[in-house]
Amino acid sequence: MTSDKIIVVKNLVKTFKDFRAVDDISFDVQGGSIFGFLGPNGAGKTTTIKMLTTTLPPTSGTILLDGNDPQKAPLVARRSFGIVFQDPSLDGDMTARENMKLHAVMYGVPHAEHPARIEAALKFVGLWDRRESFAKTFSGGMKRRLEIARALLHTPRILFLDEPTLGLDPQTRNHIWEYIQTLVRERNMTVFFTTHYMDEADRVADEIAIIDGGRIITRGSPAALKQNAGAASLEEAFISLTGHAIRDEQASAKDRMRVMGRLWGKT
């Protein structure tokens, strides 16, 4: 019965001291679909993704990724997904090919298959010609494409994308969604993504969940969400559901590091 549900989340809770960042959410994602996870800043999106991708232990509740519990068997669960993080996660002092190679080794891809798989993945995102360039010389869009190529190397069944098109121009955004839709079509992959671009979510997602204040406030296809909210666009529906207030987020240690990094001339 649950065989076609590739991600199953039940009563998931995450509290930080007395703050409930994720407050008892349950949902499931159909295998081979594109699932959009939307919400204002600070709503609990990234916390949820972190729990799904084994980097943050839940306070309570259960998660199943392709049948594996990331809490009980993190190493098995990690093999089942690829992830493109919200922030870059490349080693800039390594070439594109070396970044791919590191990933292939860490994910236990058989050595004999490395050259062919790396070539195929880099060609898929159009970076094969730049394979010997250092990742730090890439533009934002190229870095994203490289990260997507890297996430595909171990042929995961699920791909997590945390704001994959943030800060990219419309051309690159369209390209990236084309790659992703091709993957879903041709490899029957499941894509779980977050974004703030409502038009993108509307266009590509099969199903959307909107989270706010740590709770899922609505779920359904983009068309159903618009219809229920009586809105012409998904953005209108989103705002009518989550309100007009602007959410604040605290500056993280990482933001401070960026400043230090610039002072040290490490960018």
Place this chain on the structure above:
Amino acid sequence: MSIIYILWLRQLKRYVRSRARIFASLAQPLLFLFAMGFGFGPTYARAGNGNYIEFLAPGIVAMAILFTAMFSGIEILWDRQFGFLKEMLVAPVPRIYIVLGRTLGGATVAVIQGLIVFTVCTIAGFRIQNYALIPVAAAFMFLIAMLFTAIGTIVGSLIEDMQAFPLIMNFLVMPMFFFSGAIFPVGNLTGLLHVILRLNPLTYGVDGLRGALSHGFAFGMAPDLLLLGIAAFSLLAIGTYFFSRIQV
């Protein structure tokens, strides 16, 4: 195994590719060697202790190793900032492999840096007394490198940004260097200074290196190896523990 190897190789490639860093981290030990070695040399000789460069050189080699190793460990902070840490932490790999690969890579880099400084010491007049003890000297160099890469790993796992870094340097690394006997003889010391020296694992590294290269062991080769080895592997275990608790 291949995971440890690829992360070891990564540290080496990063080292070779950052030539500015190589030169920058050579400057400090060489400054010590020349300023102190030639500055204190005559006084040291008049006190009847012989050639100060001969005494100082192993301490300076240890210094080059400890700073390079410390920085390699603390590179976790750069990996955190530039995001590659996340890629490593979600990989389906036990964290101990990641720590081992990074530590061995960082230690290898530190030993190379130590060998460069050793070469310069030789040019400055240092002479090896007993060539048969070179493998022993190599073992001490490697253990010092492991010790400080492990300390760097602990620090890099516990702090989140570079703001705490000067504190660590001034209250941990510099005292460990100065109270190790790297720049003065430990034989005649008494009281608190003696206790501090005996509690500092680097003391045994410096003594071992000096013993193997020139002046004989103040504490004996076997105790030096044993105490330094225990300290290095204990700190590596602690480093692995803290690294495995990192959340991104």
